Amino acid sequence: MSERNTKLTADQACAIVLALFDGAMRDGKPERFVIQNCELSANGDYWVIRCNSEDYVVHGMTEFCYVGVNAHLINVFTGEREMVVSCITVEEYLQDKYDLEAAAGKQYVLTPALDRADKPALINLRQKLQCTYPQTLALLTGQQRLWLTGTRMLLKNTQRLLGEQSITTQIELLPDAGEAVVIGVETWHIEAVLKAVRKRLC
Template sequence: MMISAQQACIIVLELHEGSTRDGHPERFVIQFCERSADGDYWIIRCNTEDCVVHGRTEYCYVGVNAYLVEVNTGALETVASCFSVEEYLQDKKDLDVAAGRSYILTPSFSRENQDAVINLRKKLACSYPDSFALLVGPGRQWFTGKRRHIEEVQRLLAREGIATSIELHAELQGAINIGPETWHFDAVLKALSKRRINLCEVGQ
């Protein structure tokens, strides 16, 4: 039996039952409730009655973006304010697809592609042997992390003529873990240089 919007809202409100502020009971009310794009969750936002109804922002609770109630089970999850609901749900889907494996960004060209190798070498300001190390064996595992972060890095590299692929691997072999800090090309280049240096140190 599917959880209705009303039932989902009750689940969220029950979470706040017994809440107090300065020793006095505090009532919470629903601000927003709608189904997620894929229909799997109710997306619900709630806050104190003083904030929502009476506009007293000093009574607003922060730290939570939204609550998710799974439509089929009623399971409740909390989305922190540092994430959008869309990002949170995308990460969940990507983890399900990965099934315990890791997302890896790898070059989609080999050392035989002379133009691509020359471009990579110039961007990294390194020797040909150092470039080759990033194109063979474990060295092809450049970055790992959340798929959406890797996709952003892939776009940044593509703009610089560096073609890559996103693969799923059961084992990590030295790939650099990246996050939202790699939002511009210089940061990506620094991370890739770190991967290159690590490979050179292993080869010594």
């Protein structure tokens, strides 16, 4: 392991997390917390630490398992702590952070990658969106071509779903997303994605 990745040791990182639970009580009695596991993130920039009650971790008493937190992240360079909730993986959380840093203030926008001369592609898009031909053409130009915006990871999943419907798109990094529709985790299925794109129709 390189010197850069050991600025903050695992023990130091674990101590930061355990300090959060000093004085914890359950049913009027002191509650002791212990570390479940501690490992470096794939990029070596965070200690990924999972912590829970001693009764659960050591004694296997599932009724005393605390839920809601996936892991605590401790920056190996600064010691700053972040918390990852249970509804997202550590890998997804970190990828969103890296993508945000890479954007450097710009925004990720999903735009069409269709050729206006490709009649079958235009017909397919019109049918999928249940719109008119002029509306379809309008979605390929100007501000209306800025379809959706959100995290790069969400847009990549959206791009995959549209691709399965033979609708080709690209993800651009732009200074301004214009009136692109902001999407969230609700766009995990194609109907939700198409509904979001329809909002860009005239």
